[in-house]
Amino acid sequence: MTINLAENYGFCFGVKRAIEIAENTVGSSTYGPLIHNSKEINRLQKDFNVGLQEDINAFKKDDTVVIRTHGIEKQELKHLQDKDVNIIDATCPYVTKPQEIVEEMSDKGYDIVIFGDAEHPEIKGVKSYSKGRVFVVLNQDELENLNLKSKIAVVAQTTRKVENYLKLINYLIINYKEVRVFNTICNATFENQDAARDLAQKSDVMIVIGGKNSSNTKQLLSIAKEYCSDAYLIEGPEELQTQWFEGKNACGITAGASTPQWVILQIKDKIASY
Ligand code: F3S
Numbered sequence: 001m002t003i004n005l006a007e008n009y010g011f012c013f014g015v016k017r018a019i020e021i022a023e024n025t026v027g028s029s030t031y032g033p034l035i036h037n038s039k040e041i042n043r044l045q046k047d048f049n050v051g052l053q054e055d056i057n058a059f060k061k062d063d064t065v066v067i068r069t070h071g072i073e074k075q076e077l078k079h080l081q082d083k084d085v086n087i088i089d090a091t092c093p094y095v096t097k098p099q100e101i102v103e104e105m106s107d108k109g110y111d112i113v114i115f116g117d118a119e120h121p122e123i124k125g126v127k128s129y130s131k132g133r134v135f136v137v138l139n140q141d142e143l144e145n146l147n148l149k150s151k152i153a154v155v156a157q158t159t160r161k162v163e164n165y166l167k168l169i170n171y172l173i174i175n176y177k178e179v180r181v182f183n184t185i186c187n188a189t190f191e192n193q194d195a196a197r198d199l200a201q202k203s204d205v206m207i208v209i210g211g212k213n214s215s216n217t218k219q220l221l222s223i224a225k226e227y228c229s230d231a232y233l234i235e236g237p238e239e240l241q242t243q244w245f246e247g248k249n250a251c252g253i254t255a256g257a258s259t260p261q262w263v264i265l266q267i268k269d270k271i272a273s274y
Helices: 013-023 038-048 074-082 093-107 121-128 140-144 162-175 187-201 215-227 261-272
Strands: 002-005 029-031 051-053 064-067 086-089 111-115 134-137 151-156 178-181 205-209 231-234 250-255
Touching: 002 261, 013 038, 013 064, 013 093, 038 051, 074 086, 074 121, 093 111, 093 121, 093 151, 111 121, 111 162, 121 134, 140 162, 151 162, 162 178, 187 205, 187 215, 187 250, 205 215, 205 261, 215 231, 215 250, 250 261
Parallel strands: 002 250, 029 051, 029 064, 064 086, 111 134, 111 151, 151 178, 205 231, 205 250
Antiparallel strands: none
């Protein structure tokens, strides 16, 4: 059996940047997980004494907090600033961008539509920057139920599929007078997705590595499954099952944007040993 890695996979620019920032802030804590990968978070804790704090009220004056890649809500940031906590911002610039757009466009009187998952931390953060009406939708049905004004500004969660974003934009443009569309989907996501699609077509088993709560990893799995029915999502080598590879000729491997290279290599080596 051959084992092939996707042409693009794993850590994106925003995650590499956040990890570097955290490694340079020894003794700090992140508010919420820095990235969606528990193994990397444990490594930062062990090697760089970067802790994880989920309770915003636990931060005290002069503590150092690293803001995670997905960003936090505006009021939470204000809360930390008011407490005189040292704030090191590792929010990915591709997430800061929609936050700024939402703030500016809502200030100009636009209704804000966000295409994404209302429960995802990135979207909670982006939404919190609106100064007016803001709606989070996942599909056209949800959009049709809204009573929007004639001026609308739209942004998308960085990890969404562009095809689905276009469907919503299409609906809005047909039904409303003024629609300002911002392409806030991240290129890193596209590149990993395109490479996963290519590789899945050439593979008879696909292994997708990443956090089970990571939105971009789950999307890679869904793309892999479209072209290769035997596709599995795992976080570490211990989850591999030998029977997945029985009778297979080509195994493809891809990994989500928060998956460290050392985890990917461990998994690749274990598959090679079968
Ligand atoms: Fe940023 Fe894109 Fe990564 S939004 S965190 S570079 S997937």
